[in-house]
Amino acid sequence: MTSTAPKHHKAKALKPGSVRPAKELCSECGLCDTYYIHYVKEACAFINQQIPELETESHGRARDLDNENELYFGVHQEMMAARKVEPIEGAQWTGIVSTIAIEMLTQGKVEGVVCVQNTPEDRFQPMPVIARTPEEILAARVNKPTLSPNLSILEQVEQSGMKRLLAIGVGCQIQALRAVEKQLGLEKLYVLGTPCVDNVTRAGLQKFLETTSRSPETVVHYEFMQDFRVHFKHEDGSTETVPFFGLKTNQLKDVFAPSCMTCFDYVNSLADLVVGYMGAPFGWQWIVVRNDTGKEMLEMAMEQLETQPVMSKGDRRQAVQQSIPAYDQGVTLPMWAAKLMGVVIEKIGPKGLEYARFSIDSHFTRNYLYTKRNYPQKLQQHVPEFAKKIVDQYQLPED
Numbered sequence: 026m027t028s029t030a031p032k033h034h035k036a037k038a039l040k041p042g043s044v045r046p047a048k049e050l051c052s053e054c055g056l057c058d059t060y061y062i063h064y065v066k067e068a069c070a071f072i073n074q075q076i077p078e079l080e081t082e083s084h085g086r087a088r089d090l091d092n093e094n095e096l097y098f099g100v101h102q103e104m105m106a107a108r109k110v111e112p113i114e115g116a117q118w119t120g121i122v123s124t125i126a127i128e129m130l131t132q133g134k135v136e137g138v139v140c141v142q143n144t145p146e147d148r149f150q151p152m153p154v155i156a157r158t159p160e161e162i163l164a165a166r167v168n169k170p171t172l173s174p175n176l177s178i179l180e181q182v183e184q185s186g187m188k189r190l191l192a193i194g195v196g197c198q199i200q201a202l203r204a205v206e207k208q209l210g211l212e213k214l215y216v217l218g219t220p221c222v223d224n225v226t227r228a229g230l231q232k233f234l235e236t237t238s239r240s241p242e243t244v245v246h247y248e249f250m251q252d253f254r255v256h257f258k259h260e261d262g263s264t265e266t267v268p269f270f271g272l273k274t275n276q277l278k279d280v281f282a283p284s285c286m287t288c289f290d291y292v293n294s295l296a297d298l299v300v301g302y303m304g305a306p307f308g309w310q311w312i313v314v315r316n317d318t319g320k321e322m323l324e325m326a327m328e329q330l331e332t333q334p335v336m337s338k339g340d341r342r343q344a345v346q347q348s349i350p351a352y353d354q355g356v357t358l359p360m361w362a363a364k365l366m367g368v369v370i371e372k373i374g375p376k377g378l379e380y381a382r383f384s385i386d387s388h389f390t391r392n393y394l395y396t397k398r399n400y401p402q403k404l405q406q407h408v409p410e411f412a413k414k415i416v417d418q419y420q421l422p423e424d
């Protein structure tokens with residue numbers, strides 16, 4: 026008897042805790058927790074970087090490297106700043122991601138939404154789910170600032186017989202998802218992405234909170250914001266801010282996951298629609314519509330949003346160039362100097378899209394150096410052309 030089941034059904038998911046094919050570079054995206062591990066050599070973002078090829082497949086054209094906005098933010102039709110007129114309580118920003126997901130589900134565009142809730146015991150321990158009700162989507166609001174195995178639910182998608190799905194995720198998850206998209210048996214996949222950078226394991230998160238916050242155990246939410254400060258929100262509703270320049274870089278140097286130190290997909294190049302904050306004025310979210318599917322998704326929530334055009338002010342380049350040796354040598358400023366520098370840079374520093382470029386430039390230069398030092402054999406294949414072009418604008422230390 027011949028079986029008609031797809032080949033990947035024969036593959037076996039890896040056991041939790043076992044070494045993954047990408048070894049220490051694994052971002053725990055979840056693919057290897059399923060029989061889709063069959064495709065790992067091609068699909069894993071850290072084994073086979075293929076952003077340009079998948080961009081053309083997903084968006085119908087390549088990124089235009091001669092257009093500065095495309096070079097930095099990826100293929101897109103449109104960008105804007107937006108916020109919910111009535112923000113969702115407890116969301117990371119104003120809850121645009123959760124709102125779009127709820128509308129897609131309740132208006133029947135999709136049968137389920139891949140998103141990540143937290144475990145009952147730990148607010149920062151990710152628990153990926155396929156949400157089928159608005160309540161389940163809302164329960165996934167707010168960032169779990171830890172590596173999250175969102176794709177671990179892929180077997181459930183196929184088994185459920187679902188044909189129309191919305192997946193929410195960060196770049197490495199979406200890259201692997203795009204690579205196996207055709208194997209999922211779906212009629213339509215919608216992809217809603219967020220930018221992502223400097224993620225950590227659960228243990229790394231603890232170290233970050235303990236070295237940076239005055240009260241690590243009560244933090245419910247944090248973000249590196251456009252005013253060059255980390256904003257922590259505590260259980261009692263109070264806010265604590267710590268200037269970037271005052272972070273204990275020497276202690277935090279190896280807190281970020283090695284996957285994130287070699288990542289060049291900050292802006293989630295392969296999602297249909299991206300919702301972040303860094304290209305927008307403080308308090309607003311930043312939206313990048315990559316293709317028609319992304320436009321269709323954004324339209325579902327448009328009535329609930331106020332919007333304004335994106336803006337750009339200042340010049341990031343000197344600040345980026347100065348950040349390179351500072352990070353490299355693990356320099357930490359005394360708190361008074363860090364605060365002063367934060368105030369000055371906030372007044373005269375880069376704003377809007379220029380702030381986003383500041384953040385991309387400083388992370389790409391750092392990650393390029395990290396990759397070059399630790400994985401020299403990977404450098405050529407792993408760093409996409411757009412990232413090479415961005416990094417080439419700066420002088421990097423010689424080794």
Ligand code: FAD
Nearest residue numbers: 116117118119120121122123140141167168169301302303
């Ligand atoms: P909400 O409505 O609160 O929904 C958040 C959604 O994110 C939920 O649906 C949930 O399923 C999903 N999610 C939560 N944690 C994870 C995770 N670990 N992996 C995958 N999906 C997850 N934006 C920027 O512009 N610049 C940045 O530097 C930046 N860094 C980020 C770093 C991390 C680790 C993450 C997870 C996100 C980052 N973002 C960044 C995105 C930004 O913080 C917000 O998530 C985004 O603007 C959406 O806000 P919201 O209020 O609309 O989301």
Ligand code: SF4
Nearest residue numbers: 047051052054057069
């Ligand atoms: Fe597997 Fe994902 Fe880890 Fe790559 S990043 S080894 S695909 S779990």
